[in-house]
Amino acid sequence: MNVTIEAARSVLRANDRGGYTVPTARLYPYQWNWDSAFVAMGWITFDEPRAWRELERLLEGQWDDGMVPHIIFHAPADTYFPGPDVWRTAHTIPTSGITQPPVLATAVRRCLDVATDRAGAEARAAAIYPRLLASHRWWAAARDPGGTGLVGMLHPWESGMDNSPAWDVPFARVPPTPTTPIRRKDTGHVGADMRPTDDFYRRVIALIDLYAALGWDPARMWAQTPFKVADVGINAILHRAERDLLALAGRFGTEAERAEIADRLELSRDAIAGLWSWDHGVYLPRDLTTGELIPVATSAGFLPLYAGVAEGTAAALAQTLQRWRMVVPFGVPSTDPNHAGFEPKRYWRGPVWAIVNWMIAQGFDAETEPKAAWGIRDDTASLIRRGGFAEYFDPTTGEGLGGGSFTWTAAVALAWGLLED
Numbered sequence: 001m002n003v004t005i006e007a008a009r010s011v012l013r014a015n016d017r018g019g020y021t022v023p024t025a026r027l028y029p030y031q032w033n034w035d036s037a038f039v040a041m042g043w044i045t046f047d048e049p050r051a052w053r054e055l056e057r058l059l060e061g062q063w064d065d066g067m068v069p070h071i072i073f074h075a076p077a078d079t080y081f082p083g084p085d086v087w088r089t090a091h092t093i094p095t096s097g098i099t100q101p102p103v104l105a106t107a108v109r110r111c112l113d114v115a116t117d118r119a120g121a122e123a124r125a126a127a128i129y130p131r132l133l134a135s136h137r138w139w140a141a142a143r144d145p146g147g148t149g150l151v152g153m154l155h156p157w158e159s160g161m162d163n164s165p166a167w168d169v170p171f172a173r174v175p176p177t178p179t180t181p182i183r184r185k186d187t188g189h190v191g192a193d194m195r196p197t198d199d200f201y202r203r204v205i206a207l208i209d210l211y212a213a214l215g216w217d218p219a220r221m222w223a224q225t226p227f228k229v230a231d232v233g234i235n236a237i238l239h240r241a242e243r244d245l246l247a248l249a250g251r252f253g254t255e256a257e258r259a260e261i262a263d264r265l266e267l268s269r270d271a272i273a274g275l276w277s278w279d280h281g282v283y284l285p286r287d288l289t290t291g292e293l294i295p296v297a298t299s300a301g302f303l304p305l306y307a308g309v310a311e312g313t314a315a316a317l318a319q320t321l322q323r324w325r326m327v328v329p330f331g332v333p334s335t336d337p338n339h340a341g342f343e344p345k346r347y348w349r350g351p352v353w354a355i356v357n358w359m360i361a362q363g364f365d366a367e368t369e370p371k372a373a374w375g376i377r378d379d380t381a382s383l384i385r386r387g388g389f390a391e392y393f394d395p396t397t398g399e400g401l402g403g404g405s406f407t408w409t410a411a412v413a414l415a416w417g418l419l420e421d
């Protein structure tokens with residue numbers, strides 16, 4: 001496989017559609033929210049203006065209430081379902097009506113920190129800062145109206161870990177759509193054994209239909225949804241992003257804004273601690289419909305490390321990782337490989353994802369478990385050497401799966417320094 005620095009840059013350039021980067025051609029022909037945040041951290045290593053442009057183009061889709069949607073449909077494409085005609089949102093540039101894990105503030109801080117054009121970076125980050133603040137305020141108001149410190153997701157796609165076995169039980173409460181046609185395009189690009197099932201799509205579309213009928217009004221959605229989960233991944237990523245936003249507020253914000261962000265951080269630190277499970281050796285999501293923890297261990301369960309809130313649990317998390325690695329030769333599988341729902345090839349039910357590995361490794365580093373951090377880095381580098389810049393990888397064989405020439409895999413390889421000339 002040609003996995004040099006130049007090859008990774010070429011993947012980004014080849015998927016540049018004019019200031020925004022598609023995750024991969026055909027399978028995902030638009031701009032995706034958390035993909036773009038990771039991709040900007042790749043661009044910044046070799047083309048600083050292009051990295052800032054990526055973030056600015058993502059924010060062209062931001063709604064008036066602060067939400068940054070999960071897909072921005074900048075230009076028409078006929079290779080993806082569900083397109084803007086299914087979402088039926090009112091934004092001028094068509095967008096989806098849900099969001100995705102908020103990596104954005106973290107990406108802005110990193111781009112600002114590593115940029116060599118200091119004046120240019122300061123100016124662009126300063127202009128973006130109020131949009132980030134609006135987005136974090138939206139999370140608090142729309143997705144934690146009770147002020148619990150944990151935000152809820154209202155669609156499994158918001159987790160970014162779409163068909164994780166962790167969502168099986170809560171998602172089964174969503175009645176599949178009886179009427180809206182499911183015109184899947186994804187299985188025309190990638191083997192059906194690597195993608196979610198048709199039943200999953202019928203429920204995905206049922207939720208979209210419900211929210212479209214509610215006018216995408218966050219309060220009505222929160223009140224009427226049959227699917228409401230506090231995902232540990234989203235909450236950890238948001239907490240980390242709040243810390244990064246606080247650092248940005250130190251340069252561009254006011255005293256009152258810093259106090260507001262610090263208050264949210266304190267609340268969510270304690271709330272995330274309540275997701276820890278000694279039985280599973282990871283943090284677990286909470287089903288907000290029943291109030292119970294969901295007893296399925298996934299790679300998201302390590303992310304409180306990355307948030308810097310895994311107090312007293314880093315050693316136990318390192319042991320969990322070791323246990324999983326005794327079952328599969330490549331880490332970190334997206335689902336506990338001992339779990340009945342583990343499927344090594346099917347999207348978020350088992351495969352390894354480079355972006356998740358990067359976040360977990362950063363967490364282990366910070367929590368002084370360097371052996372775990374280096375192990376994850378070695379596994380990721382070796383997977384990319386075998387499978388190229390694939391969308392995801394089979395943890396049992398190392399095979400590259402899903403979309404090929406995938407931009408966030410290439411970007412993470414650049415940002416993490418996994419490649420050579």
Ligand code: DGY
Pocket residue numbers: 070081157162
């Ligand atoms: C898809 O279409 O599979 C995406 O993951 C949804 O965001």
